Amino acid sequence: MKKREKISDAVIKRLPMYYHCLKGLESDGISKVSSNIISGLLNITASQVRQDFSNFGEFGQQGYGYDVIYLKDQIAAILGLDRRYNVIIIGAGNIGQALAKYKGFKNEGFDIIAAFDVDAKDGKTIGGIPIYNYIKLEEFSQNCKIDIAVITTPSESAREVAANVKRLGIKSIWNFAPVFIYLGEDIAVENINMSESLFMLAYKANNLKII
Amino acid sequence: MKKREKISDAVIKRLPMYYHCLKGLESDGISKVSSNIISGLLNITASQVRQDFSNFGEFGQQGYGYDVIYLKDQIAAILGLDRRYNVIIIGAGNIGQALAKYKGFKNEGFDIIAAFDVDAKDGKTIGGIPIYNYIKLEEFSQNCKIDIAVITTPSESAREVAANVKRLGIKSIWNFAPVFIYLGEDIAVENINMSESLFMLAYKANNLKII
DNA sequence: TAGATTGTTAATCGATTAACAATC
DNA sequence: TAGATTGTTAATCGATTAACAATC
Secondary structure, eight states: OOOOOOOOOOHHHHEEEHHHHHHHHHHHHOOOOOHHHHHHHTTTHHHHHHHHTTOOOOEETTTTEHHHHOOOOHHHHHHHTTOEEEEEEESSSSSHHHHHHHOOOOOEEEEEEEEEETTTTTEEEEETTTEGEEEEEEEHHEEEEEEEEESSSHHHHHHHHHHHHTTTOOOEEEOOOOOOOOOOOSSEEOOOHHHHHHHHHHHHTOOOSSS | OOOOOOOHHHHHHHHHHOOOOOOOHHHOOOOEHHHHHHHHHHTOOHHHHHHHHHTTOOOBBTTTTTEEHHHHHHHHHTTTSSOOEEEEEOOOOOOHHHHHHOHHHTTTTTEEEEEEEEOOTTTTTTEEEEEEEGGHHHHHHHSOOOOOEESSOHHHHHHHHHHHHHHTTTEEEEEEESSSOOOOOOEEEEEEOOOHHHHHHHHHTTOOOOO
């Protein structure tokens, strides 16, 4: 293992791909895999697969390859998927409600424990998750450890909400508002910008190889 | 203008950022801008801003800078935002419904004209958009030019739906199912993989600078 | 004109790929 | 053992940054 310097974003972006791929192999009952096979499944080079893994440790055996379950567990641990997370949703509009109703996150270790909205009256639920008025967030955060805040407010309020989230000591933000949020090095933010993705799709569609 | 070779993905990813930024400047009533100012707003280098633009043409004037509206229109044209798109949604689950109800896409030139679902009975609507049974898609596509298909089905059916969409001659897919879709060079696909984004957030949160 | 800022060429940096010794 | 495949070092490729002549 090379000495652990800062891992580049390009590498980190591929970790979930590896994890997903290994889960697939596991559920197909395959127990060993080589960098060459992974490279074929993910359409990258075998060299890159080995380089990526070597950033974190030595997970394979020369002449054999990698044990699927062991490697999957190692990558899960690197990603932090070996624990559970308490998640809240801020903004109970269309997207916020859709995420609240989606049941898939629980399987991956993410428990949505509450939603908040400026217009909410207490006592309601969506998809079994309680909704509170946004003014209750501070009190709630004092009683319950929140790992991740999902921001699904309109863009006008997103930055203000994000700043408040940081003030309450929450360390991760998953932002769906079409506003770029960055609050410094001591809080993790992932921005999902759907309209930028849609614009890139328009570009790609208009620049396809000769149709 | 350098001769137009293939533009790298890294450049294309920044175009929506420039567009967004210029719209902001325009709505603030600012009429001229320099690469230096843009670089400050977007946290990239001025050199990169000029390099990026020079892939597509010469949009500025030495000693002056760029005209905000002209530059914005040029970038809109490069992205293909100078026309309108007919969009359908396939899969009327949580995310599909949320997108159908979201009104923001129309402003950018994307008209959601119908939704399809395997369980749908004809005659219903969501957010004013008609829902049809999925078996009607082929007929619909023959009567109406569809530019973009949004796939919000469960992951099990996503690939099959995507193949069908391609068969019907639709040239762009916006995929929200957690499955990587690629159908060759002659159809544009943008994958929004929310769980990968969530995993990256977990990684970042677990690797923050000393807290 | 003098100052400002572009567009482009050259230099640097970082990420990907290739090669191969180590070794299971 | 012979064959396979890792982990790592070196080579290549591509993207970002710096520098500057052109010129408004």
